[in-house]
Amino acid sequence: MLYFANWKILLILGVCALGVLFSLPNLFTATQLAWLPSWIPHKQVNLGLDLRGGSYLLLQVDVAAAQTEQLNSTIDNVRDALREAKIGYTGLNVENNAIVFSIRDTDRIEDARGKLAKIDPSLSVAISPDGAGKMQFTPQATDMRRQQAVDQSIEIVRRRIDETGTKEPTIQRQGADRILVELPGVGNPEHVKALLGKTAKLTFQLVDMTMSAEEAKRRGLPPGDEILPAQEGGRPGQQPAYLLKRRVMVSGDTLTDAQVDLQSPEGPAVRFRFDSAGARRFGDATRENVGKLFAIVLDNKVISAPVIKEAILGGTGIISGSFTVQSASDLALLLRAGALPAPITILEERSVGPDLGADSIHAGAVASVVGVVLVVIFMFLFYGLFGLFADIALMFNLCLMLGVLSLLGATLTLPGIAGIALTMGMAVDANVLIYERIREEMRSGRTMLSSLEAGFTRAFGTILDSHVTTLVAGILLYWLGSGPVKGFAVTLSVGVLTSLFSAILVTRLEIVSWLRRWKPREIPL
């Protein structure tokens, strides 16, 4: 028992010193830290959003919707191809992520298959002998498109959030088609959510002036046309819906800049600029259609439909509708950041205001301190000097935990604080086991030293077993839990591991040092 290799002593002391050193930064504020010499570690424990205040959003990229849209735009090509080849068909439509149709003339199925296969290599064409046909994206194409849509969405989401001025946002992919967004400091994310909820797909389309939208609804849609509603809250006297040419003159992806214009006579407006390709196309389109109406369409709603007075060649334009300053600057922001390739749905939101976060930190800290103090007193009452040894080890354990959490860059959440308090209570279990064992060995008439020795060695197996089972629960929680619960799993698991070190090795070192220094004749247990 008395023998303790020097390297072991150094190692234990070294680990304790490192624990103290790495946990130290957590006692200081950021400004105080800046004053400290550089050799002192500066890494603090990351506070979770539930403690520092902030917003957690789980977004889903609606890849299927993007695919349906893609199919909708392909359907015209299918129609053209079949007409050109003079193949009769019926029921051409998009259903369940596939273009469906029925070939009338069953002799020409092979012919149709050949023509349709040329439209898009990522579409598979299947036509059964009775003429029922189906075109859908191949699994590889679906995967690739999903990948692209999510990657692109992450980029757009990042740009939009950056534009709002949020500091240190976290934006990362989760699973196949989800995006996790963390916005520290944003307790009320309504604005961000409103921005993320818009696809911001901007198009310029010609208005079909041969008939009104109502007429088209009654008499059937002219080929190549679509009816789109006007934006809600539009200016008075505006039509409720427009009949538009489906073909897009210019789309928003050719914009290079968009800014709010507050000087416009029609109230707040958005001024935009095309890149050179977009400017040329916009110029051509306006020159050919002077006197006609062109619609500015955002997310399938018509913002406005002004008359083209003359060819617009400068590559700039202005959108005015019934904007407020806020909605105009939001639109400008969305146009600058670009359109989402697919609509986004918010699956889960957890937002905590900074006040509540501060309250939680306070409550958690008070609870932990009170818990630790109670445990410390308890151990002293029941084990005297040895209780103090356990208490000192407990303090080192606390430092080690904080140090490891800081080093790992782990995130501390409110349940995580609960985990710390809990492990403080559990950590002394190892000491209790050892001390009880020593008492027993003393009772059975062993000498002081051999009782100590036996107490430590024979309690070890039990301690290991009980720690491993808690660790199993912690690892599963980390693996399957989410958000704050993960924080709990981390502190619990780290605490279990550090307590194994502190309760066994540190306590043992303390007792050995005490034996060497004071040479006691009996154990005060």
Next chain:
Amino acid sequence: MIRPLIVIRRVPKIDFMRWHLIGFAFSILLGAVSIGLFAAIGLNLGIDFKGGLLIEAKTQGPADLAAMRGKIDALNIGEASLQNFGAPDEVLIRLPQQSGGDKAQESAITAVKNALGEGVDYRRQEVVGPSVGSELIRAGALATVLALAAILVYIWFRFEWQFGVGATISTIHDVVTTIGLFAIFRLEFNLTTLAAILTIAGYSINDTVVIYDRVREAMRKYRTMPFRDLINLALNETLSRTILTVSTVALAVLSLLVFGGEVLKGFSIAMLWGIVIGTYSSLFIAAPIIYYIQPSRRATAREPADDGGETPRPGRAKGARS
């Protein structure tokens, strides 16, 4: 020299086995009631699992719950539940999941905020859509089952299989009755509660392991002692440790319950119950079960001594009675 102020000097001689049938009956009753309640009225699932909306608001001055409820009810977005949360000016508003899938949830929050008007500080808001809720339920159930299975395997690996069975039954007992507690008192069952349950599973096994360790040791030491006495001896020898450990953990959890704030309340209640019931089940369920499915003494004796047998002592195997 600083001596302890409170010492339990003697090993008690309590006949635990005398009570084990009462314990079994009590636990079977408790378990049956828990399962029955769970099946009949289910759990008061929080929005983590059920999906829905939660808003924690702070009003200027004491909150007028009736007026707030009136404003929210007028929106027609389902039955709102309002309650004070820790302080008279803090209100927790819960709304059921909105029909219309994941997309419909967010707009309800905005509607509530508009309805309540100015002068309300929103401290927390959570929205869980239907798809995430069901995923979280699945993950939670999976985690619990896996935790139990992993613990069983570990105990099996370290002990005879009979110990594994006993430990698993008593851990399932603890988990089931904790769920029962939440069902009876309609306490909100959410992600942190689930974390507490998994921690209980990991923790309650501690006592059991300690006692089993001692049973196994006694089996090697006293080859001829009747099994009933062996179990009693192990329980009595570990009793002071059991009480002390439970006390320290309970102290930590109690301070969480009292000072940790409203958010941790459910977690702390679950933990506290789990600690108490876990200790009870180690004494009156896990240990007596071993009496009925006795591990073979020969197999136990043959196993290498892993509980500190580095210094073999003469006389340890037989009659080292203290």
